[in-house]
Amino acid sequence: MARKSSQTRSSRRTLPEEPVVIPVLTVDRAAALEVYDTTLRDGAQAEDVSFSAEDKVRVAQKLDELGVHYIEGGWPGANPKDIEFFRIMKTIPLKHASVIAFGSTRKASNSVQKDQNLQALLAAETKTITLFGKTWSLHVTDALGISLAKNLELIGDSIAHLKSKGRRVFYDAEHFFDGYKTNPEYALNTIRKAVEAGAERVILCDTNGGAMPWEIRAICEVVRQEITVPLGIHAHNDCEMAVANSLVAIETGIIQVQGTINGIGERCGNANLCSIIPNLELKMRRPALGDRLSHLKDVSGFVTEIANLMPNKHQPYVGDSAFAHKGGVHIHAVLKNALTYEHVDPTRVGNRQRVLVSDYAGRSGLLDKIEAYGIKLSKDHAKVQELMDTLKARENEGYQFEGAEGSFELLMRKAMGTHKPAFQLLGFRVIVEKKQEDGAPLSEATVMIKVGGVVEHTAAVGAGPVNALDHALRKALEKFYPQLQEVKLLDYKVRVLAANKGTESKVRVLIESGDHKDKWGTVGVSENIIEATWQALADSIEYKLLAKP
Numbered sequence: 097m098a099r100k101s102s103q104t105r106s107s108r109r110t111l112p113e114e115p116v117v118i119p120v121l122t123v124d125r126a127a128a129l130e131v132y133d134t135t136l137r138d139g140a141q142a143e144d145v146s147f148s149a150e151d152k153v154r155v156a157q158k159l160d161e162l163g164v165h166y167i168e169g170g171w172p173g174a175n176p177k178d179i180e181f182f183r184i185m186k187t188i189p190l191k192h193a194s195v196i197a198f199g200s201t202r203k204a205s206n207s208v209q210k211d212q213n214l215q216a217l218l219a220a221e222t223k224t225i226t227l228f229g230k231t232w233s234l235h236v237t238d239a240l241g242i243s244l245a246k247n248l249e250l251i252g253d254s255i256a257h258l259k260s261k262g263r264r265v266f267y268d269a270e271h272f273f274d275g276y277k278t279n280p281e282y283a284l285n286t287i288r289k290a291v292e293a294g295a296e297r298v299i300l301c302d303t304n305g306g307a308m309p310w311e312i313r314a315i316c317e318v319v320r321q322e323i324t325v326p327l328g329i330h331a332h333n334d335c336e337m338a339v340a341n342s343l344v345a346i347e348t349g350i351i352q353v354q355g356t357i358n359g360i361g362e363r364c365g366n367a368n369l370c371s372i373i374p375n376l377e378l379k380m381r382r383p384a385l386g387d388r389l390s391h392l393k394d395v396s397g398f399v400t401e402i403a404n405l406m407p408n409k410h411q412p413y414v415g416d417s418a419f420a421h422k423g424g425v426h427i428h429a430v431l432k433n434a435l436t437y438e439h440v441d442p443t444r445v446g447n448r449q450r451v452l453v454s455d456y457a458g459r460s461g462l463l464d465k466i467e468a469y470g471i472k473l474s475k476d477h478a479k480v481q482e483l484m485d486t487l488k489a490r491e492n493e494g495y496q497f498e499g500a501e502g503s504f505e506l507l508m509r510k511a512m513g514t515h516k517p518a519f520q521l522l523g524f525r526v527i528v529e530k531k532q533e534d535g536a537p538l539s540e541a542t543v544m545i546k547v548g549g550v551v552e553h554t555a556a557v558g559a560g561p562v563n564a565l566d567h568a569l570r571k572a573l574e575k576f577y578p579q580l581q582e583v584k585l586l587d588y589k590v591r592v593l594a595a596n597k598g599t600e601s602k603v604r605v606l607i608e609s610g611d612h613k614d615k616w617g618t619v620g621v622s623e624n625i626i627e628a629t630w631q632a633l634a635d636s637i638e639y640k641l642l643a644k645p
């Protein structure tokens with residue numbers, strides 16, 4: 097069967113009549129927007145994230161390809177890794193972005209000349225420096241322990257010093273919204289001071305992420321009347337408002353938006369650029385990256401990998417599930433016209449439509465899958481109903497085919513009567529032996545299989561029973577099918593089904609395998625973890641050996 101990639105499917109995307117346009121309120125729609133990425137600085141402040149200097153360089157290059165305008169690379173006064181990053185970046189030409197060093201205003205006890213933080217910022221040799229300072233009287237008195245007047249001095253002379261050394265300065269007004277709500281006049285005085293000292297941008301920060309969109313709108317509108325330099329917004333996500341707050345700020349005329357890829361950042365994260373950018377481009381018609389928007393999913397995945405985080409499938413726009421349809425009613429409609437259940441075309445952000453196979457699907461979804469293998473059947477064909485029944489029965493037993501397209505393809509071929517098994521299992525045995533209380537257990541597996549008329553019997557050891565079984569099976573099969581040498585086990589997941597049965601529970605094993613050009617998932621279910629593993633392993637091998645074009 098020739099399988100067509102689901103990526104090649106292009107559902108119709110048409111509307112019978114034009115929708116009414118609800119206008120956005122943007123004051124100055126013509127003003128060019130600046131996308132300021134702080135994945136490498138504020139994103140690195142996320143729990144569980146740690147970038148090496150080399151990681152940071154790779155991410156910076158990727159962000160440059162994406163076309164962001166500014167990349168905040170780190171705080172050079174904070175650690176040697178960040179100093180190293182700025183050193184390396186001096187030797188790497190970027191096409192679109194400028195790299196920015198970040199740090200605070202001088203310490204109250206230091207002069208600007210002696211302040212180590214300002215010295216390190218200058219030593220990073222970036223054209224632009226982003227300096228953050230205190231806005232909120234609470235922070236001035238309780239965190240810094242200085243007078244309100246002294247804080248204004250810190251802001252003014254730190255910025256003026258960096259300007260005198262030929263740097264452009266962007267000023268991050270930390271806790272601007274909380275500060276404004278407590279003492280509006282003082283909050284405005286801090287940013288007036290920054291502008292007077294030469295700051296070219298003033299970025300209003302919702303540092304604690306506690307502001308609501310209507311507060312952001314009202315306060316930004318006041319600041320727009322007071323401050324002549326272009327403004328920015330830097331929002332945190334503690335109330336899950338960071339994206340909304342950033343967009344509302346832009347609607348009031350703010351031109352720089354700060355955020356991180358995938359929204360990573362301290363506590364609940366920063367404003368997610370992977371949502372902000374497509375919302376700007378596709379919903380507000382404000383160009384941010386232009387034709388590079390379609391690189392967004394790729395960049396999102398790259399940062400997840402480098403940060404060593406679990407991908408969030410359900411992330412808007414760029415998650416694997418963002419355009420995945422599971423409900424039968426949805427699938428039925430979306431296959432006729434994608435607009436029925438998709439708010440935008442997934443390809444605009446580099447994503448794709450997916451139709452999932454599950455017991456929530458009806459025959460339309462199944463037919464779509466079958467058609468992807470080049471088979472045309474009518475909706476009421478007996479085979480379709482038979483396969484649907486098998487699928488639902490399997491899902492009822494605990495199988496899940498959403499992440500196991502390899503097992504699904506085998507199931508479908510078996511139902512259609514076109515599958516020729518590559519081997520027959522005659523038996524396996526797995527032994528785990530522990531001889532001493534403090535000794536490591538030994539795992540050994542033997543496998544007997546038949547290929548054509550030839551019986552093969554092999555044994556292998558492994559790091560654990562699964563590994564031993566995998567080794568023994570491959571050892572038995574590789575002389576018949578040398579192409580199996582290129583198959584790698586990429587992921588192995590076990591999920592306990594109905595945990596209330598304790599160690600008697602059924603488990604579902606999901607295996608992801610891959611070779612140099614393809615990746616596939618397979619599944620097994622049993623009360624016995626080794627049997628569940630066997631099913632998933634055997635499917636993985638069978639899938640690899642399918643005759644494909």
Ligand SMILES: CC(=O)SCCNC(=O)CCNC(=O)[C@H](O)C(C)(C)COP(=O)(O)OP(=O)(O)OC[C@H]1O[C@@H](n2cnc3c(N)ncnc32)[C@H](O)[C@@H]1OP(=O)(O)O
Nearest residue numbers: 171173174175200201202203204228229230239240270303
């Ligand atoms: C909202 C934000 O995300 S701001 C960025 C936050 N990010 C980070 O803090 C990550 C990097 N930070 C670090 O590595 C360290 O905190 C350093 C190197 C900057 C400072 O380390 P230390 O000198 O040991 O100070 P420590 O971390 O204990 O305390 C922070 C210091 O900064 C001072 N400080 C904080 N904000 C400001 C400011 N806006 N202006 C001047 N000084 C400030 C505090 O008063 C305190 O100084 P003190 O010890 O003299 O009272």
Ligand SMILES: CC(=O)C(=O)O
Nearest residue numbers: 228268270271301303
């Ligand atoms: C500057 C910054 O990161 C903040 O205020 O959140």
